[in-house]
Amino acid sequence: EAGVVQSPRYKIIEKKQPVAFWCNPISGHNTLYWYRQNLGQGPELLIRYENEEAVDDSQLPKDRFSAERLKGVDSTLKIQPAELGDSAVYLCASSRSPESYEQYFGPGTRLTVT
Amino acid sequence: GIQVEQSPPDLILQEGANSTLRCNFSDSVNNLQWFHQNPWGQLINLFYIPSGTKQNGRLSATTVATERYSLLYISSSQTTDSGVYFCAVGNFGNEKLTFGTGTRLTIIP
Numbered sequence: 695e696a697g698v699v700q701s702p703r704y705k706i707i708e709k710k711q712p713v714a715f716w717c718n719p720i721s722g723h724n725t726l727y728w729y730r731q732n733l734g735q736g737p738e739l740l741i742r743y744e745n746e747e748a749v750d751d752s753q754l755p756k757d758r759f760s761a762e763r764l765k766g767v768d769s770t771l772k773i774q775p776a777e778l779g780d781s782a783v784y785l786c787a788s789s790r791s792p793e794s795y796e797q798y799f800g801p802g803t804r805l806t807v808t
Numbered sequence: 809g810i811q812v813e814q815s816p817p818d819l820i821l822q823e824g825a826n827s828t829l830r831c832n833f834s835d836s837v838n839n840l841q842w843f844h845q846n847p848w849g850q851l852i853n854l855f856y857i858p859s860g861t862k863q864n865g866r867l868s869a870t871t872v873a874t875e876r877y878s879l880l881y882i883s884s885s886q887t888t889d890s891g892v893y894f895c896a897v898g899n900f901g902n903e904k905l906t907f908g909t910g911t912r913l914t915i916i917p
Contacts, residue, residue: 725903736894736907737851750904783849787905795839795858795898797905799851 696720698800700786706806712774715803719767719788726763727787727797728771737785743769744791776807810835814895814908821885822916829880829911831895839898840871841905842880846891854880854893885915 699718707713719726724745729737740759742750745766754761758777763769773780783804787797811834821827833840842854855862855869857878862869866886871878882889892912896905 727904729905736896736910737905738907739904742904785851789903791903794856795903796841796853796856797839798853799843801848801850804849 698786698788698798700784700800700803702803703801704804704806706808707776709778709807710775712772713776713805714770714772715784715786715805717769717771717786717800719769719786720790720798723788723790723798724766725789725791726769727789728761728769729785729787729799731783731785731802733782740771773805776805778807781805781807810837810897810899810906812895812897812906812908814893814911816911817909818912818914820914820916823885823887825885825915826881826883827885827913829882829893829895829913831878831880831897831908833876833878833895833897835876835899837873837897837899839896839903839905840878841896842869842878843894843896844889844891845894845910851894882913885913887915887917889913890915 726743728740731737743763783802785802786800789797813832840858843851859873868881892910896907
């Protein structure tokens, strides 16, 4: 079974530019999560989807961040415009809740904003 | 929200040694996972263990939910065990994982 796929793996952009990250969850996993991991810290949730619906976006900075999950499978996370403080690793995870709450993570996208 | 504390923050061991990593959490949980983050940043699932004991090769884990802690045991350490170990928990009605600050393990040959 293929794991969670993310692209790109690395991205370097100048501040004020837009950027987008893509995630393909494990087949059959209805719940999808976007986390952000700052250097030296554990990941923190940005948004959680159950199928197509965003059910927890309380930690998403909505002035510059947006996300979508069309057809309940792939998801895209966008930042526009990017700021220096957005430099971090953006991780996507999926689970087959409520049957199992175990989350599986993709390799992440390392974003550097200069 | 739920608080997660991991100890020790750093651990340096000789190859072949055993280690115990601890995770304390502040509320009831229905999800507890241990991850190993390798030097390339990939979070690798070690255990899904909201309660009880599990073993997988040289690794084992125990969660005592009533006392709100979990332990990860690594025996006969190898250099490939180096990296950061995270404990993450989720509680009822909130599926997000709250991560601890991690334990950085360094195994010296």
